[in-house]
Amino acid sequence: GENVEQHPSTLSVQEGDSAVIKCTYSDSASNYFPWYKQELGKRPQLIIDIRSNVGEKKDQRIAVTLNKTAKHFSLHITETQPEDSAVYFCAAMYSGGGADGLTFGKGTHLIIQP
Amino acid sequence: KAGVTQTPRYLIKTRGQQVTLSCSPISGHRSVSWYQQTPGQGLQFLFEYFSETQRNKGNFPGRFSGRQFSNSRSEMNVSTLELGDSALYLCASSGESWQETQYFGPGTRLLVL
Numbered sequence: 001g002e003n004v005e006q007h008p009s010t011l012s013v014q015e016g017d018s019a020v021i022k023c024t025y026s027d028s029a030s031n032y033f034p035w036y037k038q039e040l041g042k043r044p045q046l047i048i049d050i051r052s053n054v055g056e057k058k059d060q061r062i063a064v065t066l067n068k069t070a071k072h073f074s075l076h077i078t079e080t081q082p083e084d085s086a087v088y089f090c091a092a093m094y095s096g097g098g099a100d101g102l103t104f105g106k107g108t109h110l111i112i113q114p
Numbered sequence: 115k116a117g118v119t120q121t122p123r124y125l126i127k128t129r130g131q132q133v134t135l136s137c138s139p140i141s142g143h144r145s146v147s148w149y150q151q152t153p154g155q156g157l158q159f160l161f162e163y164f165s166e167t168q169r170n171k172g173n174f175p176g177r178f179s180g181r182q183f184s185n186s187r188s189e190m191n192v193s194t195l196e197l198g199d200s201a202l203y204l205c206a207s208s209g210e211s212w213q214e215t216q217y218f219g220p221g222t223r224l225l226v227l
Binding site: 001 | 147149156157158159160161162170172173204206215216217218219220221
């Protein structure tokens, strides 16, 4: 089955700086890669996703890049703000049927220092 | 549209008991997936239902089961509870199939004593 590795486990950045979280996946058949943000005691919320037919997607301060050859994808957050502090999860899935649902990375605890 | 809802939000059970958790998807969504979240193992896929049929299943023992009703609401059952079953159980719904974006409910926090 799919295996997703996520790094780093903890990331501390100064407010206003950029944050980058990286994930690698093992199954070349995976073609859907969402990112979720989970604040303490709350549900995971989708912040951005990308499908394998594109290499990059951007939504305001958030962007995701995908390198299918290397089987890795990254989340980029620019101009970080205190409300960006949370745990971020990457995930991978094959959306062609018969898969194992979303396979998640272990999460990155992002801390925004004032 | 209302979001995904789960009941109950909190549960305390003892070893050996069984428990049933409920999930109501976003209106119009037909796919419901269940996940277990623990500090040690993270988020792990349990199973997915679509049109009252289990289509996919993760690597969990048979004590974990589920079902889906004709209105797309889903239940998850855990029999013979073990201490290690203490976790946050999340359900997620998506549109016509799980190929679409999954939206999570608030979860049910289960504590097994």
